[in-house]
Amino acid sequence: MVPSKILRSILLLMIFGTFGCSAPAPQEIQKPNIVFILADDMGYGDVSAFNENSKIKTANIDQLAHQGVMFTDAHTSSAVCTPTRYGILTGRYNWRSTLKSGVLSGYSPALIAPDRVTVGQFLQDNGYRTAYVGKWHLGWDWTFIDQDSLGVNSLNARPTIDYTVPIQHGPDTRGFDYSFGFSGSLDMAPYVWVENGRPTMTPTGETESKEKQAWWRKGPTSDDFEHEQVLPDITVRTVDFINKNANKEQPFFVYMPLPAPHTPILPTDEFKGKSGLDNIYGDFVLMVDWVVGEVMKALEEQGIADNTILIFTTDNGCSNQADFEQLATKGHDPSYVFRGHKADIFEGGHRVPYVFRWPEKVKPGKSDQLVCTTDLLATIADVLGVAVEDHFAEDSYSYLSSLGIESSLPKRESIVHHSINGSFAYRKGAYKAIFCAGSGGWSFPRPESDTIKSLPPFQLYNLTTDIGEENNLYAAEPELFEQYRSELAGIVSNGRSTAGAVQKNDGPETWPQLSWMK
Numbered sequence: 001m002v003p004s005k006i007l008r009s010i011l012l013l014m015i016f017g018t019f020g021c022s023a024p025a026p027q028e029i030q031k032p033n034i035v036f037i038l039a040d041d042m043g044y045g046d047v048s049a050f051n052e053n054s055k056i057k058t059a060n061i062d063q064l065a066h067q068g069v070m071f072t073d074a075h076t077s078s079a080v081c082t083p084t085r086y087g088i089l090t091g092r093y094n095w096r097s098t099l100k101s102g103v104l105s106g107y108s109p110a111l112i113a114p115d116r117v118t119v120g121q122f123l124q125d126n127g128y129r130t131a132y133v134g135k136w137h138l139g140w141d142w143t144f145i146d147q148d149s150l151g152v153n154s155l156n157a158r159p160t161i162d163y164t165v166p167i168q169h170g171p172d173t174r175g176f177d178y179s180f181g182f183s184g185s186l187d188m189a190p191y192v193w194v195e196n197g198r199p200t201m202t203p204t205g206e207t208e209s210k211e212k213q214a215w216w217r218k219g220p221t222s223d224d225f226e227h228e229q230v231l232p233d234i235t236v237r238t239v240d241f242i243n244k245n246a247n248k249e250q251p252f253f254v255y256m257p258l259p260a261p262h263t264p265i266l267p268t269d270e271f272k273g274k275s276g277l278d279n280i281y282g283d284f285v286l287m288v289d290w291v292v293g294e295v296m297k298a299l300e301e302q303g304i305a306d307n308t309i310l311i312f313t314t315d316n317g318c319s320n321q322a323d324f325e326q327l328a329t330k331g332h333d334p335s336y337v338f339r340g341h342k343a344d345i346f347e348g349g350h351r352v353p354y355v356f357r358w359p360e361k362v363k364p365g366k367s368d369q370l371v372c373t374t375d376l377l378a379t380i381a382d383v384l385g386v387a388v389e390d391h392f393a394e395d396s397y398s399y400l401s402s403l404g405i406e407s408s409l410p411k412r413e414s415i416v417h418h419s420i421n422g423s424f425a426y427r428k429g430a431y432k433a434i435f436c437a438g439s440g441g442w443s444f445p446r447p448e449s450d451t452i453k454s455l456p457p458f459q460l461y462n463l464t465t466d467i468g469e470e471n472n473l474y475a476a477e478p479e480l481f482e483q484y485r486s487e488l489a490g491i492v493s494n495g496r497s498t499a500g501a502v503q504k505n506d507g508p509e510t511w512p513q514l515s516w517m518k
Contacts, residue, residue, distance in 0.1 A: 031127065031251040032358060033308040034380065035242075035295060038088065038255075039288050040081065040135060040185070040262035041342055043318030043334030046285050047353040055332035056275050056282050060293030061355070064312055067364055068357030069403055074371040075427075076316050077395075078418045079342060079349030079441055081185060082137050084315040084373055085257060086111060089118045089138070089174070091377035091388075091396030093416055096495065098507040101422030106184030106219070107152040107159055108139040110169035113506070117392035119377045120175020123253045126384055129245055131178040132171045133238045134257040137185060140170035140194075155188060156217065163192065163202040163222075172197045176255070180237050186230060186259040186266075189219020200224055213265040213280055213321055228266045230259055235291050239298045246302035256295070260288050263321050277330045281322040306360040309383070313354040313373060317342045320442060339469045343420040343441030345434055346469055350417050362403045369402040370412050370427070378498075382407055394496035394503050410499075416491060421447050422513040426488040431477075432469075433484040434459035435516050458516070460484075489517045 048054040049065035050072070077087035082103040083094030090112060099111055112118065120130045144152075145160040152159055171179035180195045191207065193200040201222035208218035209227070216227060238256050245252040260266075267274075267283035271290070275282030292312055299305040318324075318334035319342040327334065340346030354371060356362065378396035381388050383405075388396065397412035417425035417432075423440030426433045437455040438445035445451040460473040460481050474481055492514065495503030 030307060031384065032360070033246075033251050033304060034123070034128075034253045035299070035308060035310045036088075036253075036255050036376065037292060037295065037310070037312045038085075038134075038257040039312070039314040040258050040260055041316065041319040041321075042261055042285060042288060042314040042353075043322075043336070043341070043348070044338065044351050044353050045332070045334045045336030046261075046318060050353045051333075051336045053331065053333070055277060055330055056285050058285065058289040060289045060296060061312060061353075064292060064296065064310065064357055065353075065355045067359065068310070068355050069362060069364065070366045071354040071356070071369060071371045071399075071402075072366060073368050074313065074352055074354030074373075075350045075415055075417065076314070076352055076373045077350075077416075078420075079316045079344055080420045081262075081315055082111065083418060085136075085138050087372070087374040087395070088376055089120065089255070090116055091119065091374050091393030092116075093374065093395045093418070093497070095416075095418050095422070095424075096394070096505045100507065100511045101513070102420060104137060104139045104184065105153050105155050105157055106182075106188035106190055107142060107157050107161075108184075109141050109152065110174075111139045112174050114169065114173070118175040119380065120171075120253065120255065122175070122377060122381065122386075122392075124175055124177070126386060127250060128253045129178075129248075129250050130176045130253045130255075131238075131241045132176040132181060132255045132257075133179075133241065134181050134234045134255075135185060135259040136171060136181050136183055136257070140183060141168035142183075143167075158189075158219070161190065161220075163199040166197045167194055167199070170194065170197050178241060181234075181257075182225070182230075182259075185262055186227060187216035187263045189217055189221075191216075191219060191221040191225045191227070193222065193225055209264055211264075213263065213323070216264045227264055228268060231266075231287060231291060232268065234258065235294050239294055242295070242298045243302060246304050257315070258288060258291060260291075261285050261322070262319065265321070277327060277332060279323060279326055279330070281327070282332070307358075309356070309358045309380075311354075311356050311376070314352045315373075316350060316352070317344070317348045337467055340439055340441065340443045343439075344443050345417055345419040345423050345425050345436065345440035346443070347463070347467070348443075349419060349439075349441055356403060358403070361405060365404075367399075367402045369399055370415055371399050371402075372397070372412065372415050375399055375412065378409070382409055390500040391503065394498060394500070397498065414487070414497070416488065416497065422511065423447075424488065424513060426484045426491075427463075428484065428487070430462050430464040431480060431484070432461050432463055433481055433488070434461075435485070435488075435513070485516060492517065
């Protein structure tokens with residue numbers, strides 16, 4: 001018989017001889033699932049976690065905020081829909097694209113260039129299954145039978161489409177394995193679902209609504225597209241995707257751009273009157289809150305909430321279609337303490353609620369770190385430990401270190417704001433320089449109004465002492481204004497705001513809103 005000590009030695013030699021004497025390789029860290037929910041035209045003050053005086057109690061978003069990190073100084077890259085969406089998906093300021101002002105229509109061609117890296121494509125390359133469900137509003141290429149004289153970018157265009165053929169250059173070619181949604185806003189024709197590049201039905205008629213807050217433009221409508229049910233339909237599709245892809249080896253990313261509470265403001269019967277504000281806008285906000293709750297519930301039921309990054313924000317400030325005057329009689333201000341609203345260069349146009357939850361890694365809290373919606377791509381890349389290359393995400397900064405997670409990447413120190421008419425503002429530290437005389441949007445004083453003629457050409461505000469942007473320091477701080485003008489000019493001309501090789505902006509290098517650069 002072989003002595004036990006010798007036998008044990010022989011066995012050890014056999015083990016090390018077979019497997020080597022190095023320690024076992026560590027298992028790869030499980031990549032988090034990612035869900036990004038984007039509300040449409042919902043103000044900072046509409047979320048009760050962000051507004052102590054809010055008369056709309058957003059219980060689900062509040063719960064998300066209390067479980068995650070609330071960013072109180074977060075901004076969209078633009079004060080309107082299309083440009084902000086471009087910035088979110090590309091990590092690039094919207095005004096670097098060919099769209100220098102305004103928004104696209106439901107018939108507009110694709111805005112995101114074929115060679116432009118999107119967050120969807122980036123995550124596909126890093127092993128994710130990706131989905132987009134909701135409002136696209138970034139253009140895709142329909143097959144036109146004929147076009148009207150207004151041109152496809154007009155919000156009142158009425159071209160004729162062949163709905164039997166697939167669209168081109170849509171979400172399925174911009175980084176999404178699964179896609180389901182519609183082309184523009186919910187008040188922009190055509191009203192047709194497109195799933196994985198193909199219209200689900202050919203419209204057999206037209207619909208139109210002329211109600212004050214629940215209006216939409218007249219246009220072709222397919223039988224399976226019901227305006228009042230669009231938000232529930234999007235929610236069902238998103239939850240279904242989560243349920244089917246949960247607990248798989250492959251992590252998932254869901255981009256969920258909602259069409260609400262943008263017009264048409266259409267709360268379903270269950271939500272009508274629920275806000276108690278005698279205003280269907282408040283009811284529709286509560287319906288958005290319900291959507292967030294449904295997504296949270298799906299993650300919990302699948303047991304994946306802890307390792308899922310769930311982000312909620314909005315695409316710009318609240319629209320004046322909400323009826324600010326009526327809401328004021330109830331003590332509610334969608335813009336909170338900020339001046340202006342959707343479309344404006346003022347804070348109310350682009351400062352938004354922003355919540356990041358990742359229970360497995362991030363402790364709840366608040367952060368006053370300056371954040372832009374373009375920062376999604378760099379932050380996710382930082383989470384995955386993957387470098388962002390020079391040719392994409394030119395205006396994306398990681399805010400991972402602000403979540404209490406170690407990161408070697410620099411934080412955002414400045415930001416460029418943009419209004420609907422293409423006006424610019426530049427924020428750094430406490431100060432914000434505005435390169436136009438008025439709002440640059442829809443609130444007073446509006447561009448081209450008589451009032452503008454009597455105002456200084458530019459504006460400068462100290463947001464630490466003057467969050468309402470009432471005391472214009474342009475004349476009192478000429479050196480600081482010139483410094484900001486110079487820094488912004490460099491950001492524009494370099495094609496990027498992050499460190500790296502100089503890049504080229506799309507389209508013309510000069511446009512009217514940049515006359516101050518000369």
